[in-house]
Amino acid sequence: ENPYPFQCSIEDPTKQTKFKGMKSYIAYKLVPSHTGQQVHRRYKHFDWLYGRLAEKFPVISVPHLPEKQATGRFEEDFISKRRKGLAWWMDHMCSHPVLAQCDAFQHFLTCPSTDEKAWKQGKRKAEKDEMVGANFFLTISVPTGPGASLDLQEAESQVDGFKAFTKKMDESALQLNHTANEFARKQVTGFKKEYQKVGHSFKCLSQAFELDQQAFSSGLNQAIAFTAEAYDTIGDLFADQPRQDLDPVMDLLALYQGHLANFPDIIHVQKG
């Protein structure tokens, strides 16, 4: 039974302590679909794995981990955002034909969290791997037979095309990220404020009308007060909106930008 492709969920970030509470950290519950056995991993384990893979695969874009952050590590927003970032990272890893099968990654996914000894052994093995960097090419077998040989010029032109693409893409992603960020900021502050100003003016108007106590105008007064509230609510909706549309787009863009940042080096290696 071919265990590939598989998925791996990352859930339940939980605060844990060691050294009798002297040190706190967040552990995530990972459940790989091809074993069904849950393991617990910390961000620093992800970081170790990333380091190994980036070193081992010079021609593969290993996605960057979600950003490190020194302060506020235990704040709920940060934890939930990091968990989402790690889940996206994991999705990419599991669906990659080479990365998903490599020993270090499988060790990370399957070694029981309680077996400290096995974990250290696997770690040492990965760190001693000599097929890293330039030696990685020794692990690749060149196809033989008719049609298997690459046309050098064709290959070079493809690499150049890809280079132009990643450059333009990097610029576009950067620009979109900047624009979306600015736009989200304006929705949260400017747009909201503008709607509230109009709401406030309608409220004043309805208060003025109430000074003139006429039975027949109470419906109108209520309508004006309701208009004021509607504008206020629209302002709040604008302020809430970026969390629902632009923020996820920007998070995904950040992941993508990570890949794009990897490519210049990879292209350099390819050209070599």
Next chain:
Amino acid sequence: ENPYPFQCSIEDPTKQTKFKGMKSYIAYKLVPSHTGQQVHRRYKHFDWLYGRLAEKFPVISVPHLPEKQATGRFEEDFISKRRKGLAWWMDHMCSHPVLAQCDAFQHFLTCPSTDEKAWKQGKRKAEKDEMVGANFFLTISVPTGPGASLDLQEAESQVDGFKAFTKKMDESALQLNHTANEFARKQVTGFKKEYQKVGHSFKCLSQAFELDQQAFSSGLNQAIAFTAEAYDTIGDLFADQPRQDLDPVMDLLALYQGHLANFPDIIHVQKG
């Protein structure tokens, strides 16, 4: 048959000329419901009528006419806005128990546009009316009988209450007018621009993706290009919106502010 209340439509503003084309003006078709006979009137006739009524009725708020404007009198936007303004003015006039019945107004509504002589006669008569200003009070008969006499203190307190109300109302209307104006301006310029910026960024991203000609990504590229267009369209919708909501509110407010501006004088006369 009681002809009151009646309405009067104001439609078909048409450019006309006289003195063999030397002078152009806009004439409006008025059809009062109590006669069914259409007459044509120019803004200057409205202006004449307004002058007569304002002079004759010192204690009644005669609504101001829509603003005069020196340049651009024949531009479509201006003409359509003025027609609407005159129609609102007319609605108020027709529904007013005193104004609607006064001779000058009825002359204005019913004198055939073609009968130059009758028009001048009625005009002269209205201009010669001596029951104007302070003399207007001579035309009012005081109710007699039990319960008819006014309590002076009660009346004064009511007048003061109304004075406070109109002052607060005037301030609120002014503020709402200002805020709505600013808000409309921001929707037309700022909001539209913000959405277009985001649209532009998505467009750049889709163009970058197109550099990478992969059959499986064409659907995604189209979706991103569509997102760009959607943001552009939202920007246009924001720019169009004020004409549909805020502009009518502001036009009505202007009418209301005209009434409010009348009240201090009227209250002054009442107190006298």
